[in-house]
Amino acid sequence: MKHILSVLVENNPGVLTRIAGLFSRRGFNIDSLAVGMTENSSVSRMTIVVEGDERYLEQLNKQLHKLVDVIKISDITRDAYVDRELVLIKVSADAARRAEIMQLVDIFRARIVDVSPKTLTIEITGNDGKIIAFEDSLRPFGIKELVRTGKIAMLRGKKASTKNHTNKEEEES
Amino acid sequence: MGDLQEGMTDMTEIKLSGAEILLKSIEAEGVDTIFGYPGGMALPIYDALYDSGIRHILGRHEQGVAHAADGYARATGRPGVCLATSGPGATNLVTGLANAFMDSIPIVAITGQVTRPSLGRDSFQEADITGITMPITKHNFLVKEPAELARTVKEAFYIATTGRPGPVLIDVPSDISLSQIDYEPPYEINLPGYKPAPDTDARQINKAAEAIADARRPLIYAGGGVIISGAHDELLRLAETLAAPVTCTLMGMGGFPGSHPLFLGMLGMHGTKYANFAVSECDLLIAVGARFDNRVTGKLETFASKAKIIHIDIDPAEIGKNVKVDIPIEGDVKAVLDQLLAVLRPNLAEAWREKINAWKKEYPLKYCNSGNIKPQYVIEEIYNITGGNARITTEVGQHQMWAAQYYSFSKPRSFITSGGLGTMGFGLPAAIGVQVGCPDEVVFDIAGDGSIQMNIQELCTAVNYDLPINVAILNNGYLGLVRQWQEMFYNRRYSHSELFNPDFVKLADAYGAVGIRVTRKEELAPALQRAIQLKKPVMLDIIVDKEDNVLPIVPPGGSLDKMLG
Structure with missing residues (x-):
C-alpha cells in the first residue's frame, strides 16, 4: 500500500541529504518527494510517498525519528486527506x-x-x-x-499537522 | 583581523576567540582530557590549547586518536573527545567514528575545517567531513557562525551521551576559531527534533511479567545496553529472581558475572554450545539491550524459534528490526528492569536448569593444552595473573574470540572490544584511552600479529605518556580468522593470509617500550608477571600454535543449534 508521509524537519543545511541518505542506505524506496517551506521559516515539510507493508512503514518511521533534524512524522494516509x-x-x-x-x-x-x-x-x-x-x-x-x-498532501478538516511540533509524536497508535 | 582590533578598543566587553570558546565549552561539559593530532586548520584550536587546562594526548595517527577516545569512553562511561585537522585528519577519524557508532559509544569529535569563504572550492585539505560522516555519526554539525559555537558544543555532548549514545562530530572552519566574539554562557539547547529516550509503557511491563510467569524455559540474552545503562545489578537480580540462565553478546561481556552458575557465556557464531542450545530450546527469550546482530542470530528463521520474545531497548528502531518481537518494551534498560523487578514473581524452572547444566557438562568450551603454547592457554594465564581484574582490550580476530571465551569477565567496562564494526587496529589505541581514563589499573591489549600492525604507531604514544599498557600478541604468523575460514569454507586455499612479520621485540625496543618474546609454555607466566611489574609499556610476542581454530563455530548463515567443533 502507498503511504504519504508528511515529515516536518528543521530547515538546517544538509537535512535533505540526511533523509535521502537514510532511505538509500537502509534500502527504503521513495516513490516521490516534495520539499518546501512551511508557514514557519525554520521548519520545512517533506512530503514523501513510499510503498510498503506495516512492518516496513514502522521501521522507516522509527529510523526517520532517529534523525535529530526530524521534528514530526505523520502518515497522512491513515486519515481523510x-x-x-x-x-x-x-x-x-x-x-x-x-x-x-x-x-x-x-x-x-x-x-x-x-x-x-x-x-x-x-x-x-x-x-x-x-x-x-x-x-x-x-x-x-x-x-x-x-x-x-x-x-x-494535507489532512481534511480543521486538523493541522504543523502546529505543536515541539514534540515528536507518532501518528500511529 | 578587524574583529581583533575592535575587541581591543572596546574594553567593556570580554571577547574571546572561537577556539577559546570551543575549549571553554568543552571544559564546561566536564572534560579534562582530549586525544588529538594537530594540523593547519586546527592550529587556532591548538594555539588556544597551549594555554588551556585541558590535558591533550598526542596520538600518532588520527585513527588511533579516535580509538583512544573510544576506549576512554568505554572504560569510564564518560564521553571521549578527539580532535583532528581538516581533510586527511578528518577522514582518518572515519573508521574510529564508524566503530563507535556501531557500538553506541559517546564520542565528540572536533575537526578543523577550511575557512568559510574557502568551503566548497576544493581548497587544500578540504573534505566534506559532515557529508562523509553522516551515516556513521549519531549527528554532526558544521559550524557556520561563531555565535553558534558554544551552543553547538553543548548540543553535541547532549546528543552523544543521552539516549542510545553515539559519536557526534563538530566541524569548525578555522576563521570561526579565529573570530573574536562575546562569550555569554550558558547557552540553551535547541533540539526540537531530538528525543533521547522513549517513554516506557507500563502495560508492556505487565505483559512481560505475565509472560515470564508462564515461561517454563526462560533465557536472558543481554547485550551492550546493559553496560551502557549501568544495569548490571538489575540484570543480576532479574536472573536470580527467575533463576534464569543468562547469555551475553560480545558487547554484553562483563554485564553479568562470568563465574556465576547461571552464566552461559557468549552466544552466536563463536558462542558456547550450551548458550546456543538454550537459545534454540527456550520458550521465552528476554533480550536486554541487545540488537539481534547476524553474528548472534545466525539463520534468522531458526533463531529462538520456539520462544516468545521480549525485547527491552532504548532505541525503538532496534525493536522489530531483525526479528519479530512479541512484547516490545521501549526504554532505558536499567529503568525498565527496575520496573519489571517490582512486579516480578520468582519463576523456578528447575527442569530447564537441569537440562542446561547437563549441556554445560557435556559440551564445555575445551582445547587440547599440549605441545606449543595454545592461544586459549595464554588468555587463561592472563586471567589468572591479573585475578580477572584487568581491563582487557582486543583487536579483531581469533584472539578476540578466545578472549571472550576464556577470560571470565566479572565487571562491566572490563572488556573493551570492537563488536559491530570489527575493527582491526582498535585494541592498542583503545588500551591507551583506557589507561588514561583508569591510570591505576592493569590494562592488557590482547592482540594478533596481523591486527597489532594496523595501529602499531600508537606504541609511541604509550611510551610518550608513560602509560604502562601491556600488549600480548598471540603470534601465529597468520591472519588467523581469515586462515580458519579459508580452511573450513574455502578448501584450505590460504590466499594471502600468511604473514611476514617484523621482529616485535626489536620494534618495541625501538619505540622505547619493553619487548618480551615467549616461545615456551613455562616462560609465559613469569613473562606476564614481569610485564605487569615493570609498569611500563610492554609488548609480549607470544609464539602460539600456528593453525589453531576458534571453536565451536556456527558456519556463516547457519542455525545456532548446528555448531561445528
Whole structure:
C-alpha cells in the first residue's frame, strides 16, 4: 500500500541529504518527494510517498525519528486527506491536431501555459488517477516532455499537522 | 583581523576567540582530557590549547586518536573527545567514528575545517567531513557562525551521551576559531527534533511479567545496553529472581558475572554450545539491550524459534528490526528492569536448569593444552595473573574470540572490544584511552600479529605518556580468522593470509617500550608477571600454535543449534 508521509524537519543545511541518505542506505524506496517551506521559516515539510507493508512503514518511521533534524512524522494516509500534484506536459501539436488537444484540456480542467508552432505546454493539477488518465489521453499525440512536482498532501478538516511540533509524536497508535 | 582590533578598543566587553570558546565549552561539559593530532586548520584550536587546562594526548595517527577516545569512553562511561585537522585528519577519524557508532559509544569529535569563504572550492585539505560522516555519526554539525559555537558544543555532548549514545562530530572552519566574539554562557539547547529516550509503557511491563510467569524455559540474552545503562545489578537480580540462565553478546561481556552458575557465556557464531542450545530450546527469550546482530542470530528463521520474545531497548528502531518481537518494551534498560523487578514473581524452572547444566557438562568450551603454547592457554594465564581484574582490550580476530571465551569477565567496562564494526587496529589505541581514563589499573591489549600492525604507531604514544599498557600478541604468523575460514569454507586455499612479520621485540625496543618474546609454555607466566611489574609499556610476542581454530563455530548463515567443533 502507498503511504504519504508528511515529515516536518528543521530547515538546517544538509537535512535533505540526511533523509535521502537514510532511505538509500537502509534500502527504503521513495516513490516521490516534495520539499518546501512551511508557514514557519525554520521548519520545512517533506512530503514523501513510499510503498510498503506495516512492518516496513514502522521501521522507516522509527529510523526517520532517529534523525535529530526530524521534528514530526505523520502518515497522512491513515486519515481523510487531500493530495495534489502539479504536472507540466509538453505535447506535439501541429495546427491540424491542436483543437483536439484543447478539447482534452477542457475536459480535464487543465490549462495551456505555453504555445509554440509545433507544441503546447499544459499544466494540470490533481490526484494520481486524473493525472494518469490525462497523460494516457495525450500519449497518442506525442509527449515530448513531462515534469511532475511530486505529491503534496494535507489532512481534511480543521486538523493541522504543523502546529505543536515541539514534540515528536507518532501518528500511529 | 578587524574583529581583533575592535575587541581591543572596546574594553567593556570580554571577547574571546572561537577556539577559546570551543575549549571553554568543552571544559564546561566536564572534560579534562582530549586525544588529538594537530594540523593547519586546527592550529587556532591548538594555539588556544597551549594555554588551556585541558590535558591533550598526542596520538600518532588520527585513527588511533579516535580509538583512544573510544576506549576512554568505554572504560569510564564518560564521553571521549578527539580532535583532528581538516581533510586527511578528518577522514582518518572515519573508521574510529564508524566503530563507535556501531557500538553506541559517546564520542565528540572536533575537526578543523577550511575557512568559510574557502568551503566548497576544493581548497587544500578540504573534505566534506559532515557529508562523509553522516551515516556513521549519531549527528554532526558544521559550524557556520561563531555565535553558534558554544551552543553547538553543548548540543553535541547532549546528543552523544543521552539516549542510545553515539559519536557526534563538530566541524569548525578555522576563521570561526579565529573570530573574536562575546562569550555569554550558558547557552540553551535547541533540539526540537531530538528525543533521547522513549517513554516506557507500563502495560508492556505487565505483559512481560505475565509472560515470564508462564515461561517454563526462560533465557536472558543481554547485550551492550546493559553496560551502557549501568544495569548490571538489575540484570543480576532479574536472573536470580527467575533463576534464569543468562547469555551475553560480545558487547554484553562483563554485564553479568562470568563465574556465576547461571552464566552461559557468549552466544552466536563463536558462542558456547550450551548458550546456543538454550537459545534454540527456550520458550521465552528476554533480550536486554541487545540488537539481534547476524553474528548472534545466525539463520534468522531458526533463531529462538520456539520462544516468545521480549525485547527491552532504548532505541525503538532496534525493536522489530531483525526479528519479530512479541512484547516490545521501549526504554532505558536499567529503568525498565527496575520496573519489571517490582512486579516480578520468582519463576523456578528447575527442569530447564537441569537440562542446561547437563549441556554445560557435556559440551564445555575445551582445547587440547599440549605441545606449543595454545592461544586459549595464554588468555587463561592472563586471567589468572591479573585475578580477572584487568581491563582487557582486543583487536579483531581469533584472539578476540578466545578472549571472550576464556577470560571470565566479572565487571562491566572490563572488556573493551570492537563488536559491530570489527575493527582491526582498535585494541592498542583503545588500551591507551583506557589507561588514561583508569591510570591505576592493569590494562592488557590482547592482540594478533596481523591486527597489532594496523595501529602499531600508537606504541609511541604509550611510551610518550608513560602509560604502562601491556600488549600480548598471540603470534601465529597468520591472519588467523581469515586462515580458519579459508580452511573450513574455502578448501584450505590460504590466499594471502600468511604473514611476514617484523621482529616485535626489536620494534618495541625501538619505540622505547619493553619487548618480551615467549616461545615456551613455562616462560609465559613469569613473562606476564614481569610485564605487569615493570609498569611500563610492554609488548609480549607470544609464539602460539600456528593453525589453531576458534571453536565451536556456527558456519556463516547457519542455525545456532548446528555448531561445528
